[in-house]
Amino acid sequence: MGELYVPVNIETIQAEVFPDVALYIRSGGKFILYKSHGHNFSKQDATRLIENNVDVLFVSPQDLEVITTFMENNADSILKDDRLNSQTKGKIIYQTSINFVGDLFEHPEKVSDFSRSRRLVENLLKYLSSDCNSLQSLESVISHNYYTFVHSLQVAALSVLLHSEAYLLSHDEMLDVGIGTLLHDFGKVFLSQEILNKDGKLSQAELSAYRNHPEQGYQYLKKHTRLSDISLGVVRHHHERNNGKGYPHGLTAMAISRSAQVAAICDVYCNLTIDRTCRKALSPSMAVHLMKQEMKDSFNERLLDVLDGIVCTDNPAQFL
Numbered sequence: 001m002g003e004l005y006v007p008v009n010i011e012t013i014q015a016e017v018f019p020d021v022a023l024y025i026r027s028g029g030k031f032i033l034y035k036s037h038g039h040n041f042s043k044q045d046a047t048r049l050i051e052n053n054v055d056v057l058f059v060s061p062q063d064l065e066v067i068t069t070f071m072e073n074n075a076d077s078i079l080k081d082d083r084l085n086s087q088t089k090g091k092i093i094y095q096t097s098i099n100f101v102g103d104l105f106e107h108p109e110k111v112s113d114f115s116r117s118r119r120l121v122e123n124l125l126k127y128l129s130s131d132c133n134s135l136q137s138l139e140s141v142i143s144h145n146y147y148t149f150v151h152s153l154q155v156a157a158l159s160v161l162l163h164s165e166a167y168l169l170s171h172d173e174m175l176d177v178g179i180g181t182l183l184h185d186f187g188k189v190f191l192s193q194e195i196l197n198k199d200g201k202l203s204q205a206e207l208s209a210y211r212n213h214p215e216q217g218y219q220y221l222k223k224h225t226r227l228s229d230i231s232l233g234v235v236r237h238h239h240e241r242n243n244g245k246g247y248p249h250g251l252t253a254m255a256i257s258r259s260a261q262v263a264a265i266c267d268v269y270c271n272l273t274i275d276r277t278c279r280k281a282l283s284p285s286m287a288v289h290l291m292k293q294e295m296k297d298s299f300n301e302r303l304l305d306v307l308d309g310i311v312c313t314d315n316p317a318q319f320l
């Protein structure tokens, strides 16, 4: 069952900041043991593999939980480690986040562990404010690794930055925004793989099921977690549009919280700037241009200007 092995970027596998688990290499469609448990993975090993154009190793699904727990518990010291550059830290944040979001899609009930999502978003905030290249570093990692829900992390990172530029938020509010945005598509847990992976047009019934994912996510999270109203609003209204043409409720600007408006903008922007099966990614400026011209009534104009300022220039994040 080779396809169940999980890829881990080599730069995130560094002694001291990675737990001791068995690592596998993929060769000719097979997974071969590269390092067993109890053996050291040295800097030289990493360099040699990277020189040979191998940039990911694989871990068994059983070990994924060990890695996730280790990284989540150590992210604070990893982020402070001067030996690691911004790109590597971005990869670690990325890995931790996709483990987290991936885990939730397998086990939705784990979302009730509120301290876990809070800790993860705390780390994301620290990372984003650590230097001005953090967003680009994170994006360069993400653009090479598009998994179904990885996009949630990109939307969360951008939404935190957009909030910090557009509004004066307390640290707690910023956490709420980050958590809500990270979980904005949680309702997709309840959709069938058939709907999620369908290439062609969705039938009317499938479309209405799909369009209910914000409401389903909201209802579940409200019942099973301690998420704040800010976070829940993001989940419930991230597909609403200011002109009332969004879904599932067709609300207009006045009824959509500012954080849900920001999330909607970031969600669309991140979708436009990533390669999809049906079309190539747009550049940041082309995506913003398109949103300002063709989707102008859907979004708050001032927020689109703030987005323009963030993605089209090198702005350090100032929000901690």
Ligand SMILES: [Fe+2]
Pocket (backbone or CB within 6 Å): 184, 185, 213, 238, 239
């Ligand atoms: Fe969504």
